[in-house]
Amino acid sequence: MSHVFPRHTKNIPPIAVGGEGCYLIDTNGKQYLDASGGAAVSCLGHGDIDVTIAIKDQLDKVAFAHTGFLSSEPAEKLASLLIEHAPKPLDKVYFVSGGSEAVESAIKLARQYHLENGEPDRKHLIARRQSYHGNTLGALAAGGNAWRRAQFDPLLINVSHIAPCYEYIGRNDGETAHQYGQRMAQELEDEIIRLGPGTVLAFMAEPVVGATMGAVPAVDGYFKRIREICDKYGVLLILDEVMCGMGRTGSLFAADIDGVAPDILCIAKGLGAGYQPIGAMLCSDKIFAAIENGSGFFQHGHTYIGHPVATAAGLAVVNALLDRDLITRVQEQGAKLKQMLENIFGQHPYIGDIRGRGLFLGMEFVSDRDAKTPFDPSLALGAKMKKTAFENGLICYPMSGTRDGKLGDHMLLAPPFILDNNHMDELVEKLGKTFDAVLPR
Numbered sequence: 001m002s003h004v005f006p007r008h009t010k011n012i013p014p015i016a017v018g019g020e021g022c023y024l025i026d027t028n029g030k031q032y033l034d035a036s037g038g039a040a041v042s043c044l045g046h047g048d049i050d051v052t053i054a055i056k057d058q059l060d061k062v063a064f065a066h067t068g069f070l071s072s073e074p075a076e077k078l079a080s081l082l083i084e085h086a087p088k089p090l091d092k093v094y095f096v097s098g099g100s101e102a103v104e105s106a107i108k109l110a111r112q113y114h115l116e117n118g119e120p121d122r123k124h125l126i127a128r129r130q131s132y133h134g135n136t137l138g139a140l141a142a143g144g145n146a147w148r149r150a151q152f153d154p155l156l157i158n159v160s161h162i163a164p165c166y167e168y169i170g171r172n173d174g175e176t177a178h179q180y181g182q183r184m185a186q187e188l189e190d191e192i193i194r195l196g197p198g199t200v201l202a203f204m205a206e207p208v209v210g211a212t213m214g215a216v217p218a219v220d221g222y223f224k225r226i227r228e229i230c231d232k233y234g235v236l237l238i239l240d241e242v243m244c245g246m247g248r249t250g251s252l253f254a255a256d257i258d259g260v261a262p263d264i265l266c267i268a269k270g271l272g273a274g275y276q277p278i279g280a281m282l283c284s285d286k287i288f289a290a291i292e293n294g295s296g297f298f299q300h301g302h303t304y305i306g307h308p309v310a311t312a313a314g315l316a317v318v319n320a321l322l323d324r325d326l327i328t329r330v331q332e333q334g335a336k337l338k339q340m341l342e343n344i345f346g347q348h349p350y351i352g353d354i355r356g357r358g359l360f361l362g363m364e365f366v367s368d369r370d371a372k373t374p375f376d377p378s379l380a381l382g383a384k385m386k387k388t389a390f391e392n393g394l395i396c397y398p399m400s401g402t403r404d405g406k407l408g409d410h411m412l413l414a415p416p417f418i419l420d421n422n423h424m425d426e427l428v429e430k431l432g433k434t435f436d437a438v439l440p441r
C-alpha cells in the first residue's frame with residue numbers, strides 16, 4: 001500500500017523506474033512516449049548524460065550553501081548565461097525552486113519596486129482570464145482559471161482579469177488578426193483607467209498560454225501594444241514563460257518572438273528539464289537599481305534559492321540547448337509535427353483548432369466546428385483521453401472543461417526537443433487511436 005498522497009485519490013499511478021530519451025518506463029517494463037514532457041518539463045528527454053554528470057560533479061564539490069551567506073559557481077555562471085541571451089534590459093536573475101515561486105517573487109518584486117520609488121498606492125495586479133500562473137495563493141490569484149481557483153477564492157488577493165488574446169474564439173467576423181490584438185490590448189488600458197492609473201503595479205501574462213488552453217500564442221502586435229500601454233502608465237510588464245520559455249516555442253525566450261522585453265520574466269520547467277526543481281525570475285536593471293539605491297534588500301526569500309545542484313543542472317541544460325542547437329531543432333520538428341497534425345486531424349469533425357509554436361502545440365475539441373461549441377464538461381473528455389492514451393503508451397496533456405463550461409477541451413503536446421520522425425509517427429498514430437476511442441462517432 002502506497003503512503004504517497006496521489007493527486008487523484010482513486011487513481012494510483014504506476015511507478016516510473018526508468019527513462020530513456022523520449023520514453024518513460026514503469027515497473028512492468030511498459031514504455032510510454034512522453035509527448036508532453038510531463039507538463040512541458042522534459043525538454044532534453046530522459047537520461048541525459050551531460051546533465052547527470054553535471055549534477056554529480058556539483059554534489060562532489062558542494063551540495064548546499066545558503067545564499068544568505070554564500071553564492072555558488074553554477075548559480076553565477078547560469079545567471080550570466082541567461083542574461084547573455086535574455087531580452088534586454090533584463091539584467092539580474094533570482095533563482096527559485098519552481099514556477100509558482102518565480103511568479104510569487106515577481107509579484108512581490110513589482111510591489112517593492114513601486115514602494116522603493118515612493119508609490120505605495122500601486123497595489124493592483126492585472127492578469128488575464130484563462131491563464132495559469134501557479135498554485136500558491138498569490139500565483140493562483142493571478143491565474144484566471146475558474147475551476148482551479150473556485151475552492152480557494154476566499155483566500156485569494158484581489159486581481160483584475162482581462163480577456164486573453166485567443167484568436168480562435170475571440171476574433172470577430174470581418175476583423176483582422178491585428179485589429180483583434182489591438183482590441184484585446186485595449187482592455188488593459190481600459191482596466192488601468194478604471195482602477196486608477198497610479199494604483200496598478202503590474203500586468204502579468206503568458207506569451208503563449210499553456211496550462212489552460214493548450215498552446216495559444218497572441219496575435220502579432222498584441223504584446224507590442226501591451227508594452228506601450230504599460231510604459232504609458234508606469235505599470236510593470238511581467239511575462240510568465242514558466243511553460244513556454246527555454247526554447248519550447250523555438251526561441252530561448254518566448255518574448256523574443258513577440259519582439260517585447262518585459263520588466264520581469266519568470267521561467268522554470270524547461271530550465272531544469274526535470275533533472276532538478278528550479279525556476280528563476282529575471283528582472284531589469286531599472287528594478288534592481290530601485291532596490292539597490294533604496295532599502296538595499298529584497299524583502300523575500302526561500303531556503304533553497306540559488307541551490308548549487310539545481311543551478312548546476314540548469315547550467316548543463318541551457319548549455320545543452322545552445323551547444324546542440326536544439327532550438328533550431330524545435331523550430332524544424334515543431335513545424336513538421338504541426339503539419340502532420342493538420343494533415344491527419346485538420347478535417348476531424350471534433351477538432352476545431354490546431355495551434356501553437358515550436359514544440360508547444362495545442363488542439364481544441366468542439367462538438368460543432370462551425371459554431372465552435374465546446375463539449376459538455378460532464379463528458380470528462382480530457383480525463384478519458386488521458387487514460388486511453390496512457391493505456392496505449394502515450395503521455396499527453398489534455399485539459400478538460402471547467403465547471404462553468406467555458407473553457408472547453410484542449411490538448412497540449414510538448415514533447416522533448418530530441419523528438420525524431422519515428423517518435424512523431426508513433427505520436428500521431430497513438431493520438432488517432434485515442435481520438436477514435438474517446439470522441440463521439
Ligand code: PMP
Pocket residue numbers: 039098099100101103132133134135206210211240241242243244268269
Ligand atoms: N506559470 C505557468 C505558465 C505554468 O504553466 C505553471 C505550471 N504549469 C506555473 C506557472 C507554476 O509552475 P510550478 O508548477 O513549477 O509551480
